[in-house]
Amino acid sequence: MAQHYLQEEHHMFRSALQKFLAKEAVPCYSQWEQERMIPRSFWRKMGNEGFLCPTVEEQYGGAGADWAYSVVIIQELERVGSSLIGIPLHSDIVVPYLVAYGTEEQKQRWLPGCVSGDIITAIAMTEPGAGSDLAGIRTTAVKQGDHYILNGQKTFITNGIQADLVLVACKTDPQAVPPHKGISLLLVERDAPGFSRGRKLDKIGLHAQDTAELIFEDCRVPAENLLGAEGQGFRYMMEKLQQERLVVAIAAQAAAEEMLRMTIEYTKNRQTFGQPVSKFQHNQFKIVEMATEVELGRAFLDQLIADHLGGEDIVTKVSMSKWWTTEMAKRVAAQCLQLHGGYGYMEEYEIARRYRDIPVSAVYAGSNEIMKLIIAKNLGL
Structure with a gap:
């Protein structure tokens, strides 16, 4: 499938990344799933090879590359496994906040470590009582002298266990009307007094991806760790959600392509009733239907x-792509598992893991129901 925004240098980059992942990730991935963690050593290897935060400017250690390089990285990481999604979250969701809204001091302090893999980032929006309704968050930050005193809980935080720097959405003005005008963003470091990790959450899928609860109890955060201006956090998040949701759509599309590929290969080789599974007309039709949906998804996404x-x-079309592509990937996962027969339910076959991993893509970065509300609003309904 041609991706016309990619030039020769992007294809060369992809080839180098594929070789790197074949050596450093593919042989280790099952072990990472069992250990429930992507090791920090892999992050640093990614950084050493220039595969983290490629769009960050050279003065901060990055390559100053265009975002198409990130697209290549997201796709190739997903082809290895969905548990690697924490890396694009770091490079293409969290770090862009720092690039766009950070002070020069903040950029010099943190960006080089983000590029090298010595600093792992997370973004903490969701709370036990507030998910898609970001205006309803209850975590507060009260200014006291040269610090903010941060109190609250966050949950479902990707990279939550390993994160060295967490971008926290909080209320600096709980009385603001409307409520979203009171939201600010604070950068909380791992050793901040009063900051602790709760449980590493036990998920259905994405087993190697560390997802956690974060707890802030009178957590002291230096005032200079405020990102941008007070009360502008909601606006910043809305500005960055287009790329975040595009990241999710890219990963879901790559997952669907990978599941289709492995299923076509399996059905060609698996014999039943004296012939390959792929020779039965019913199965051919199912594969054709999936291949068509995958092709449509790719064309729209590209x-x-x-x-x-x-x-x-x-924003409107990204919302369309995010919900449609993730739902398509769920349909592909279910049908591919069916075509694997009983073997599809066995852990030794990759489709079983893919079947577990893909459903959450319809939930995070804004549930698909929220995507439809955004589309409806932008259609003037």
Whole structure:
């Protein structure tokens, strides 16, 4: 499938990344799933090879590359396994906040470590009582002298256990009307007094991805760790959600392509009733239907990536792609497992893991129901 926004240098980069992942990730991935963690050593290896935060400017240790390099990285990581999603979250969701809204001091302090893999980041929006309704968060930060006193809990935080720097959405003005005008963003470091990790959450899938609860109890955060201006946090999050949701769509599309590929290969080789499973007309039709949906998803997604690279506002279409692509990937996972027969339910076959991993993509970065509400609003309904 041609991706017209990619040039020769992007394809060369992809080839180098594939070789790196074949050596450093593929042989270790099952062990990481069992250990429930991507080791920090892998993050540093990614950084050493220039595979973290490629769009960060050279003065901060990055390559100053265009976002198409990130697209390549997201796709290739997903082809290895969905538990690697914490790396694109770091490079393409959290770090762009620091790049866009950080002070020069903040950038010099943290960006080089983000690029090298010595600093792992997370973003803490969701709370036990507030998910898609970001205006309803209850975590507060009260200014006292040269510090903020942060109190609250966050949950479902990707990279939550290993994160060295957490971007925390909080209320600096709980009385603000409307409520979202009271939201600010604080950068909380791992050794901040009053900051602790709760449980490493036991998930259905994404087993190697560390997802955690974060707890702030009179946590002292230096005032200079405020990102941007007080009361502007909600606006910042809305500005960055287009790329976040595009990241999710890219990963879901790559997962669907990978599941289809492995299923076609399996059905060609698996014999039943004296012939390959792929020779039965019913199975051919199912594969054809999936292949068509995957192709449609790719065409739509590639156009959105090109538009995003061009700086266009594509919030409505990204919301369409995020919900449609993730639902499509769920359908593909279910059908591919069925075509594997009993073996599809066995842990030794990759489709079993893929079947577990893909459903959450319809939930995070804003549930698909929220995507439809955004689309409806932007259609003037």
